[in-house]
Amino acid sequence: MKAVVFDLDNTLFDHSGSAERALREWVAGLGIMPTDEVVAEWFAIEERVYDAYLRRELTHQGQRRARLREFLPVLGREVPAAEAELDVVFEGYLKQYRGSWVAFPDARPALEVARGNGWRIGVLTNGNTTQQNAKLEAIGLAEYVDVVCASESLGVSKPDPLAYQRVCEELGVAPADALMIGDNLELDVLAARAAGMTARHLDRSTGHGLLDLL
Structure with missing residues (x-):
């Protein structure tokens, strides 16, 4: 193995936890009780709308607006007519x-192990290039990562085989010499294997973490 490629959201970066904390604070600030049902609806809308963004049916800002158009009525709030609003x-x-x-607490230790193994380190993520790089900087992991490939800059999203091939090219390794690790079985494991990489599934519900997969 010459390189390891990590997914970002819910693999290195705790997107679900970060988003839930943010949502509860934001909704409470609007004077509304952030119930579990409200939180579940937000994530259901996020997944549905974000998939449309990845299919290039919406811009990144457009998917944010689409989320609010669906979510504000859940809160009993009027949807602003103007996009700027x-x-x-x-x-x-x-x-x-x-x-x-x-x-995640095991993210930095995992990157340190990978670096200690002499592996090149990449991140392959479906998302906005600026925001995904900002996340890595904010959580203190950017210095460990050699290559960040986000779907916005790649022009393709996981599970397109080109996404996995491109990150391997950027790392200077063949797919057969790279390991992919991520939380999404379809996108980070099955599709990565189909592209010629070794891949391991991160399932935190089992009590295992990143260090168990290296």
């Missing part, structure tokens, strides 16, 4: 989200 509303959530960014 929607952007202002979303910024309230985004401020809380950025302030909640955190790495």
Whole structure:
């Protein structure tokens, strides 16, 4: 093995935890009780709308607006007609989200092990290039990563085989010499294997973490 490629959200970076904390603070700030049902609806909308963004049906800002158009009625709030007003509303959530960014406790140790093994380290993520790089900087992991490939800059998203091939090219290794680790079985494991990489599934519900997969 010459390189290891990590997924970012819910692998190195605790997106679900960060987003839930942010959502509860934001909704409470609007004077509304952030119930578990409200939180579940937010994540359901996020997944549905973000998939449309990855299919290039929406811009990154457009998917944020689409989320609010679906979510504000859940809160009993009127949806602003102007896009600029929607952007202002979303910024309230985004401020809380950025302030909640955190790495999983085993993320830095895993990157240190990979570096100690002499491996090149990459991140392959479906997302906005600027935001994904900002996450790595904010959670203190950017210095360990040699290559960050985000779907926005790649022009393709996981599970497109080109995504895995491109990150390997950027790392200067053949797919057969690279290990992919991520929390999504389809995107980070099955599709990576189909592209010629070794891949291991991170399932934190089993009590295992990143260090168990290296």
